[in-house]
Amino acid sequence: MIEILLPLGLGFIMFAIGLGLRVRDFTRVAREPLSLGAGLVNQMILLPLLAAALVMLYDGRPTFALGLMVLAACPGGITSNLLTVLAGGNAALSVSMTALSSLIGIVTVPLVLGVSQALLLGDGQVVGLPLEKVLGGVFVVTGVPIALGMAINHRWPRLTEAARPYARHLATAIFAVIVIGAFVGQRETMVAHAADIGPYVVALNVGTMTLGLLTARALRLPLADAVAMTMEAGLQNAALAILIATTLLGMPEMVVPAILYAFFMNLTAAAFIAWARARARTGVVGRP
Template identity: 30%
Template sequence: MKTLEKVSSFAGNTFAVWVILFAILSFFLPGGFTWIAPHIALLLGIIMFGMGLTLSLSDFKAVFQAPKSVLIAVLAQFIIMPLLAYGLATIFQLPAEVAVGVILVGCCPGGTASNVMTFLAKGNTALSVSVTAVSTLLAPILTPALTLLLASKWLPVSAGSMFLSIVKIVLVPIVLGIVIRLLFRKQVEKSVAVLPLVSVIGIVAVASAVVAVNTENIVKEGLLIFAVVVLHNCLGLALGFVLGKLLKLDLRDQKAVSIEVGMQNSGLGSTLALAHFSPIAAVPSAIFSVWHNISGPVLATWWGKSDEPIDPPKDKRGKTA
């Protein structure tokens, strides 16, 4: 078990490397990865189940301890990224399916990798975990509604069908994971250390499958999509940070808000695109998955190396001791 835990830890720490490596492999050797495509929804369900196993009631404490920060981050998540996606799709005059794909990933909740990035960036990890959990639980309602509002200009959107898809592949697995953790806490805590390995394998498989079934589309539109995805992610990170600063959150919270806004659940975006639109609509999510696992670690490393002032201890009257 210890060996498996070490492998899991290594996989989690080198997550970005595996995403990039297998994205390249699947592009040049698509035949070895296309078989995964029919199982993407199942893979995402397993990832979400693993997320549920790691959640406990304490992860939602920040919602009550710092409701302002949680509310700001969740609202920013579902306002900044969708509007940025709509603006970029319009400005760059993207083809309809690509435009919908960009908007779809923008309307998804934050990704689980954001929690790790926030920790490495010396941000407020508890806030990050709470925001990811809350935004994910809101996704069945907000993701279809926002996609319908913003993407129907390009293609017809069935918000009801998307709602059912998200409930099945996100909400049900997460709730099941939380319930199992409550019922079998000791057994779950013994195995939770290997969950990063499961998540890495699942996310890498999803990204690889999407790339594999879209090699021709990536050759044709890849450079444009890549430029839009990079702008989308970088602007999201920057605006999240600026918003936190303007609203006078402390630096640790600013970092958490920035990363939560900028890093999306691109696996969910890929799954919904394949199920409700077309393979090319999943390309922005696949590229987003690769790119934000480059930008996230780079930003986290830069922030993590910065020296932050430590507040001196205070007595019960609030005065510096």
Template identity: 35%
Template sequence: MDSALSTVGLPLALGIIMFGLGLSLTPDDFRRVSRHPRAVVVALACQLLLLPAVCFGLVLLFDLPPLLGIGMMLLAASPGGTSANLFSHLFHGDVALNVTLTAINSVIAIFTLPIITNLAIAWFDREDSVSLQFRKVVEVFAVVLLPVLLGMLVRARRAAFAARMDKPVRIGSAVILAILVIAILLDQRENVGDYLADVGLATAVFCAVSLVVGYVIPKAAGIVESQAIASSMEIGVHNGTLAIYVAVEVLDSTEISVPAAVYSLFMFVFAAAWGYVLSRRIGAPART
């Protein structure tokens, strides 16, 4: 990938997205766990334990090449994206739960993302070519957490400004991710046909399974409808920008970023379609 895009554009894009997330957060979002413990625990268990297991099964089932397999596991380890909140709002989910889950999982991912990714690297015996070292982990999450904290500070000091910026930042985040996806596919244009053949079906199945599991498991655990919808969107809509950043900037491999890019192509379409199905099921029209 073009060096200017990877060294300047990617960190800046991720910083903007995480700053936007911070604008929607308050300390009470972290305290809310005590008020909805079951919903939070079930959703996090799905996201942190079940999803990586499902993803690894798909990697084996589709016999993915090593770098694409590592990219799939990196994607599975990435927390929910800011767009999950938007989809949850559109389809009558508990947006407050989404915000809480995104906040908590973004912090937990400091530990789980490198563990899962390094396990995948070890499984494919690629330590010689890619690695996710502790120093790099600290750098990544400085890029992730510092903008979030800055956004929270702005929210605390300038609540009206934070409210005005909410929609533009969400739209901007989606545009940034789209630009990154296009850039990756252009960078890998000579191999994109092979990549889509290798990982297209796997990412599509993973996206669909993530959305359905994120709804069905909470419902089976007795979680109310709005929180199950929120969980579904949180688990199905990943922070693709973070996955792409780690792949390109930390692991120095555009190929590892391909699953996140391809997943993102399916993610918005599948989330919208699934949200529509859920809205029809509960007899409530989607918000516009």
């Protein structure tokens, strides 16, 4: 049953994201190349590289390390756009980053998974991961629902505008159910190994948010853009990582980093929102 409900739940989450997207959200890179380009580099390149550096220091279970890499390759989460608004960030930039990273993730997630499993498991332990299945699965549960949501938004804009808040709330609830369900299924492993992989999960979350802020400061971007970049990088699509681990790969232990990350990322997001609001009068990151 979970093999059916999990893809459907994640598909609805991505559909809800699609309801808020238009074609211009994908073409914004031509109009705002610096902020959007820097945000995508931070999300799609620096985040996996940071995860790779962390797993090189980690000497625990290879499946946990692999789960951390898959999580790092996933796009931004369902709540990133809403929390960006609450923090006073650039909502349009956040939406564009979510849209583009979700589509790029169709390719990058299987790519990172394929490279990581060979490096982390070793030649003697490499298993025949169904990367074609992962590629197809990620496309079906991300690309197709996003496209469907965009099509409905284009055809019936007033209807989707009215339905969008309810769809987002339902998608957030589904995300919570997915994470809680995964936790219940792996609670014994979670309790036994939270102290093992947990510090690396925390380091990944705090590290990537810090990278977002430092990048924005180096480029002298407005605070609103820095907030969007940081939120998008810090709030990962843990539900997608859980789907890949359980449904596509049949490796349920891989969900442990994603579950821990889903919990901790909301704590750091709350702290970051408080900081961003306190700095709302500042136009550029790092300036008083």
